Amino acid sequence: MIHIPDFAHASTIQIVFCVLAFITVITAFLAIFSRNPIHSALYLVICFFTIAGHYLLLNAQFLAIVHIIVYSGAIMILFLFTLMLMNLNKQNEVHKPRITRLGAIVSFCLICIVLILVFINSKPIEGEYIATGEDYQSIKVLGHVLLNEYMVPFEFASILLLVAMIGVVLLSKKEKTEK
Amino acid sequence: MDSTIIIEKSVIILAVFAITMVMAMYSTLAERKIAAWLQDRIGPNRAGKGGILQPLADGMKLFAKEEFEPNTPNKFLFYVGPAIAMSTALMTSAVIPWGDRLHLFGRDIILQASDIDNAMLYIFAILSIGVYGIMIGGWASNNKFSLMGAVRAGSQMVSYEVAMGLSIIALLMMTGSLSLREISLQQEGLHWNVFYQPLSFLIFLICSFAETNRTPFDLAECESELIGGYHTEYSSMKMGFYLFAEYASMFISSTILAVLFFGGYNYPGMSWAVENWGVNIANVIGIGVLFAKICFFIFFYMWVRWTIPRFRYDQLMHLGWRILIPLSILNIMITGIVILRHELLAFLGF
Numbered sequence: 011m012i013h014i015p016d017f018a019h020a021s022t023i024q025i026v027f028c029v030l031a032f033i034t035v036i037t038a039f040l041a042i043f044s045r046n047p048i049h050s051a052l053y054l055v056i057c058f059f060t061i062a063g064h065y066l067l068l069n070a071q072f073l074a075i076v077h078i079i080v081y082s083g084a085i086m087i088l089f090l091f092t093l094m095l096m097n098l099n100k101q102n103e104v105h106k107p108r109i110t111r112l113g114a115i116v117s118f119c120l121i122c123i124v125l126i127l128v129f130i131n132s133k134p135i136e137g138e139y140i141a142t143g144e145d146y147q148s149i150k151v152l153g154h155v156l157l158n159e160y161m162v163p164f165e166f167a168s169i170l171l172l173v174a175m176i177g178v179v180l181l182s183k184k185e186k187t188e189k
Numbered sequence: 190m191d192s193t194i195i196i197e198k199s200v201i202i203l204a205v206f207a208i209t210m211v212m213a214m215y216s217t218l219a220e221r222k223i224a225a226w227l228q229d230r231i232g233p234n235r236a237g238k239g240g241i242l243q244p245l246a247d248g249m250k251l252f253a254k255e256e257f258e259p260n261t262p263n264k265f266l267f268y269v270g271p272a273i274a275m276s277t278a279l280m281t282s283a284v285i286p287w288g289d290r291l292h293l294f295g296r297d298i299i300l301q302a303s304d305i306d307n308a309m310l311y312i313f314a315i316l317s318i319g320v321y322g323i324m325i326g327g328w329a330s331n332n333k334f335s336l337m338g339a340v341r342a343g344s345q346m347v348s349y350e351v352a353m354g355l356s357i358i359a360l361l362m363m364t365g366s367l368s369l370r371e372i373s374l375q376q377e378g379l380h381w382n383v384f385y386q387p388l389s390f391l392i393f394l395i396c397s398f399a400e401t402n403r404t405p406f407d408l409a410e411c412e413s414e415l416i417g418g419y420h421t422e423y424s425s426m427k428m429g430f431y432l433f434a435e436y437a438s439m440f441i442s443s444t445i446l447a448v449l450f451f452g453g454y455n456y457p458g459m460s461w462a463v464e465n466w467g468v469n470i471a472n473v474i475g476i477g478v479l480f481a482k483i484c485f486f487i488f489f490y491m492w493v494r495w496t497i498p499r500f501r502y503d504q505l506m507h508l509g510w511r512i513l514i515p516l517s518i519l520n521i522m523i524t525g526i527v528i529l530r531h532e533l534l535a536f537l538g539f
Contacts, residue, residue, distance in 0.1 A: 048328065052266075055321070075310040083317025087324065087347055094328050094336060148306055149367060 027067055034060040047093050051086060058082045072149055193296070202302050205282050213436040214244040216487055220436075223491045251429035259422045261331035270326025271423065271430035277319040278437040284308035285444055286370045288454045288476045292468045300476070301370060309367040312445060313354060316400055320346045322434070323402075327419035338418025341408050345505060349399035349406075352513035356392035359517070359524040360449065373453035377460070381452040388520045390450045392513050397442040399509070401435060404494040408502055443486035447479060454479040 020028075034057055041053040058081045065074035156164050218233065218240060225232025233240035261267055288300035305311060320343045327339020360382060364372050376382060383390045399406040420431045447453060454475035462471035500508070526533065 052325070071305065072307055072310070075307050075314050078314040079310065079317055083314060083320070083350075084347065087317075087320050087343060090324055090328075091340060091343065094324070094340065 023067060027064070030060045030063045030067070033057075034064070048090065051089050051093055054089075055082050055086045058086065072152060197298055198302060201287075201298075201300065202283070205285075205287070205302060206279065209279060209282055209437055209440060212440045212483075212487075213433055214248070216436040216439060217247060217432070218243050219487065220491050220494075223488065224495050227492070227495045248429070251426050254425040256427075257422075257424040259331055261329055261422075263329040263331070266325050266329035267422075268427070270322050270329060270419075271427045271434070272322075273325065274319065274322030274434040275430045275437070277315050277322060278434040278441065281312055281315045281438075281441045282444070284311055284369055285441075285448060286373050286453060287479060288472045289374075290468065291472055299370075300472070304368060304370045307367050308369040309357065309361065313350070316346075316353075317350060319400075319438070322431075323419050326423070326431070330419070330422035332422050335419050335421045338421070341502065342402055342419060345399055345402070345406060345408065345509075348506065348509045349396045349513075352392060352509055352517055353396035353400065355514060355517035355521065356389045356396065357449075359389045359520045360386050362521070362524050362528060369448055369453075373448055373455065376452040376455050378455060379452070379457050381450065381455070383450040386450070386520075386524070388516065390446075392517050392520070393450070394446065395508075395513065397446060398490070398493070399505075401438050401442055401490075403435075403439065403490055405497045405499045406505060407499055408505060439487060439490055440483065443483045443490070444479075446486050447482035451482050 037053045037057040037060065041050045041057060044050045044053060058077065062074040062077045062082075065071075065077060221243070222232045222240070224230075233243045236242040236246045258264065258267065283302045284305060286299075286301040286304070291298045291300060323342045323346075324339050327335040327342070330336075361367060363382070363385060364375055366372060366375075372382075420428055423431060454472070456475065456478045459471055459475060462474060
């Protein structure tokens with residue numbers, strides 16, 4: 011059943027959520043549909059900002075700020091760098107062979123199947139949440155949880171990032187020696 | 190919510206906004222006066238007594254100039270660039286504690302627009318957004334020199350953000366808090382962080398020069414190679430916004446330096462003043478002391494600008510990635526060892 015919000019009696023948070031969600035969805039679509047790659051990157055940045063707003067609505071201050079620092083502040087800036095320097099015009103757009111297009115369609119259909127199956131089989135897990143009464147906005151609590159309960163996955167994630175970083179350095183070095 | 194709180198906070202926000210604007214305005218005059226002083230000239234002295242009205246005259250000139258637009262397909266982004274630069278330069282001031290508290294109208298007023306837990310992270314988030322103003326403006330100008338300037342400025346800011354973040358970690362390990370109010374409260378009297386974390390202070394200072402695009406890190410707008418960098422195509426008040434944003438962010442980063450490392454509004458004998466002269470007088474002196482520290486750092490920025498020539502681009506990247514980042518990681522390790530020295534000695538059997 012689709013729940014239709016009652017706008018006349020909506021609370022401030024509901025109104026804020028609706029506005030944010032609307033902007034998120036619109037900018038996400040615009041990021042895909044806009045012709046200019048830089049415009050779509052900028053739409054994606056706006057989309058990230060509204061997602062940070064959603065985190066704030068969920069009282070996750072730390073997550074919201076880190077999301078802005080990492081995604082808007084670092085990753086999207088590097089995206090913009092490459093896009094600005096690559097000079098993507100219609101004239102030098104690469105013509106993709108037919109087999110690639112076919113591959114894209116097939117993989118899209120496969121992803122659709124996976125997503126449909128996931129959505130059919132997923133159940134809400136609201137019953138499993140436990141209210142611990144701890145303030146997860148504060149970094150002290152977050153740090154305790156990350157380094158006590160989730161120590162091993164946390165360290166594995168950092169090793170994964172380190173490996174990726176070393177790999178990138180290695181790739182860029184290799185190119186230099188070949189020249 | 191209590192309506193008095195809203196009024197109180199609005200007054201503080203308006204006051205901070207006005208002060209930032211006035212400080213940025215008069216920084217332009219101070220810059221020219223200090224440059225003149227260092228080069229044995231007189232400097233602007235025609236508008237008002239000793240050139241005191243020069244910023245107003247400059248502002249009038251910028252407003253009255255012709256609004257020129259380059260032939261660019263991105264008119265909207267061309268306007269958005271300076272707007273982002275200006276608003277990010279002003280947003281950081283929201284979390285800065287300007288004083289401890291004032292006791293007025295029977296209630297304690299905390300002199301800070303908002304005391305959020307993650308104030309330090311908030312500042313870094315705003316800093317990282319600040320790059321967009323330059324990147325978008327430079328790209329939308331549809332000019333190769335502007336784009337080069339924007340890319341230089343952007344890559345410089347992104348790479349120095351890393352060293353800046355790492356240098357601040359050592360400080361945060363010591364303070365145990367990201368809230369600027371708490372960090373200020375901990376530096377009571379003369380327990381200023383600069384005495385405990387000199388290396389962290391040095392790295393942070395260098396990085397804040399790079400973040401504000403000031404000499405010796407102003408390659409983004411070096412005239413001899415790039416004409417004017419990312420604001421080559423800008424004229425009139427849009428150009429004024431970029432310049433103003435630079436001075437405003439200089440003011441804000443001086444404030445952050447003063448709050449993080451030089452005790453903020455604390456001065457030796459503040460607790461004595463609170464006891465003998467009352468909270469209000471002690472805190473008004475505190476605000477004055479904070480502004481004296483800020484003015485010193487602004488003077489320092491200008492002093493460096495007219496003393497040191499700018500770096501070459503490879504020197505800049507070398508300094509950022511190969512010197513400052515390893516140094517700040519070393520600083521983190523030393524701080525960790527010093528904090529855990531008792532446990533370490535016990536572990537080693539002493």
